[in-house]
Amino acid sequence: xxxxxxYAICFGFIFGVLLRSxxxxxxYMIVLFVVIALALLLFFILISRNKWGIVASIxxxxxxxxxFRFNMVDVPNPVVFENQVRQDVSFFGEIIDEPSIGExxxxxxxxxxxxxxxxxxxxxxxxxxDYKYGDKISFEGILKKPENFITDQGKEFDYVxxxxxxxxxxxxxxxxIEIISRGNGNFIKSALFLAKEKFLEKMNFxxxxxxxxxxxxxxxxxxxxxxxxxRQSFVDTGxxxxxxxxxxxxxxxxxxxxxxxxxxxxxxxxxxxxMGIFAIFLFVLMTGGSSTAIRAGxxxxxxxxxxxxxxxxxxxxxxxxxxxxxxxxxxFLLVYxxxxxxxxxxxxxxxxxxPRIEKxxxxxxxxxxxxDIVAVTCAAYIFVFPFILYKMGNFSLVALPANVLxxxxxxxxxxxxxxxxxLGLIHYVFSVPAGFISYLFLHYELxxxxxxxxxxxxxxxxxxxxFWLTLIIYAYFxxxxxxxxxxxxxxxxxxL
Numbered sequence: 001x002x003x004x005x006x007y008a009i010c011f012g013f014i015f016g017v018l019l020r021s022x023x024x025x026x027x028y029m030i031v032l033f034v035v036i037a038l039a040l041l042l043f044f045i046l047i048s049r050n051k052w053g054i055v056a057s058i059x060x061x062x063x064x065x066x067x068f069r070f071n072m073v074d075v076p077n078p079v080v081f082e083n084q085v086r087q088d089v090s091f092f093g094e095i096i097d098e099p100s101i102g103e104x105x106x107x108x109x110x111x112x113x114x115x116x117x118x119x120x121x122x123x124x125x126x127x128x129x130d131y132k133y134g135d136k137i138s139f140e141g142i143l144k145k146p147e148n149f150i151t152d153q154g155k156e157f158d159y160v161x162x163x164x165x166x167x168x169x170x171x172x173x174x175x176x177i178e179i180i181s182r183g184n185g186n187f188i189k190s191a192l193f194l195a196k197e198k199f200l201e202k203m204n205f206x207x208x209x210x211x212x213x214x215x216x217x218x219x220x221x222x223x224x225x226x227x228x229x230x231r232q233s234f235v236d237t238g239x240x241x242x243x244x245x246x247x248x249x250x251x252x253x254x255x256x257x258x259x260x261x262x263x264x265x266x267x268x269x270x271x272x273x274x275m276g277i278f279a280i281f282l283f284v285l286m287t288g289g290s291s292t293a294i295r296a297g298x299x300x301x302x303x304x305x306x307x308x309x310x311x312x313x314x315x316x317x318x319x320x321x322x323x324x325x326x327x328x329x330x331x332f333l334l335v336y337x338x339x340x341x342x343x344x345x346x347x348x349x350x351x352x353x354x355p356r357i358e359k360x361x362x363x364x365x366x367x368x369x370x371x372d373i374v375a376v377t378c379a380a381y382i383f384v385f386p387f388i389l390y391k392m393g394n395f396s397l398v399a400l401p402a403n404v405l406x407x408x409x410x411x412x413x414x415x416x417x418x419x420x421x422x423l424g425l426i427h428y429v430f431s432v433p434a435g436f437i438s439y440l441f442l443h444y445e446l447x448x449x450x451x452x453x454x455x456x457x458x459x460x461x462x463x464x465x466x467f468w469l470t471l472i473i474y475a476y477f478x479x480x481x482x483x484x485x486x487x488x489x490x491x492x493x494x495x496l
Contacts, residue, residue, distance in 0.1 A: 016066020202424025206435025
């Protein structure tokens with residue numbers, strides 16, 4: 001009974017947030033549903049004593065709570081800012097995140113604190129000035145609201161809500177910026193960003209471009225500097241998921257660390273798990289401790305423990321609970337944060353799908369945990385593919401061979417990237433050997449991506465791949481994974 005109530009609360013809340021993400025629900029309607037659900041709950045507890053009625057009533061209450069939570073954050077933009085849209089305005093603010101460096105510009109996330117509201121504004125500016133997290137600045141330009149746009153695949157990208165999930169409500173292009181003071185941010189976060197900057201700098205010394213760009217994307221999710229051509233090559237070959245900052249990336253590296261140290265017979269029983277967790281901790285630190293990295297790290301840790309202990313269903317519940325808490329903290333994550341969605345799906349696949357498909361990889365050697373790594377990477381790719389198809393509208397005919405040729409090498413490449421960066425922090429000379437080996441792996445991976453992306457008809461665009469079809473595909477996945485449990489569940493329901 002406790003399990004049923006747990007799942008009713010979790011899924012009720014998730015479905016409430018999901019519905020409210022697409023459809024506006026009036027507050028008075030929510031209150032009405034809550035009253036009805038409470039009345040039914042009391043009836044089933046005190047009079048009918050029907051267990052399934054109790055579970056359904058709790059699901060309905062959690063569903064209403066999800067809608068209400070989204071309503072709390074879905075508030076209108078401040079009137080004082082709305083009245084200044086498309087006007088030349090000036091503000092004082094603070095840079096609250098590290099600059100996102102692109103090919104020909106950089107983007108600064110600035111928070112402005114007027115009398116009543118705290119508002120995020122995304123500034124696009126040139127590369128001539130070196131801005132840092134924690135800089136207090138004054139800036140002047142035309143205030144605009146972000147607008148959705150059509151991607152190269154012909155699919156509309158919800159840029160408005162993509163920015164809104166991070167509290168960014170307005171944008172400003174190439175304003176006049178003056179730095180007032182530096183070092184005003186959180187000390188710990190500033191130190192992490194500085195360490196990340198130095199890490200990337202030393203790694204880039206040892207690995208040349210464009211291979212260094214791929215390494216930055218693999219281990220830190222740094223793909224802002226990718227050229228449009230390179231980014232499109234990843235999309236066309238179905239390999240864009242490897243450079244997304246998600247639990248997928250760090251899980252396979254942590255898995256490799258765990259299997260590597262498990263070979264040491266003299267090590268304590270749980271030493272390998274500890275080393276995997278340590279790898280995750282290093283990942284979070286190297287990304288600057290961003291909220292995205294922390295979410296990915298939490299999910300990767302759950303997947304790692306599940307793989308090591310075999311307690312898949314216990315860790316599955318923990319994964320669901322972690323996802324619910326993240327959504328409670330920021331309801332926009334469920335629909336508008338691709339990294340969160342990729343992390344959750346990939347972690348789910350690692351916990352439940354990877355053990356099912358390992359039997360198909362008996363031909364792969366178990367040395368250094370290679371068989372487990374191949375199973376994990378393939379399971380993650382299979383499970384995220386329908387989501388990528390829906391989100392990006394791109395169907396790659398070469399995705400399977402490209403991923404088969406690349407994925408087994410990704411853990412080694414990422415591990416070498418970490419080693420190169422850390423050795424570079426000690427001295428440049430120490431990083432050269434690891435950097436050269438990293439370069440060979442990266443060059444091979446980019447070569448595979450380039451070869452397949454240049455093939456005729458490598459990919460087709462599906463700009464309007466249906467959401468309902470995506471749900472059906474995942475429903476089929478769930479049925480194949482948990483069909484027996486579902487049948488038992490339905491049999492118990494029918495008996496009641």
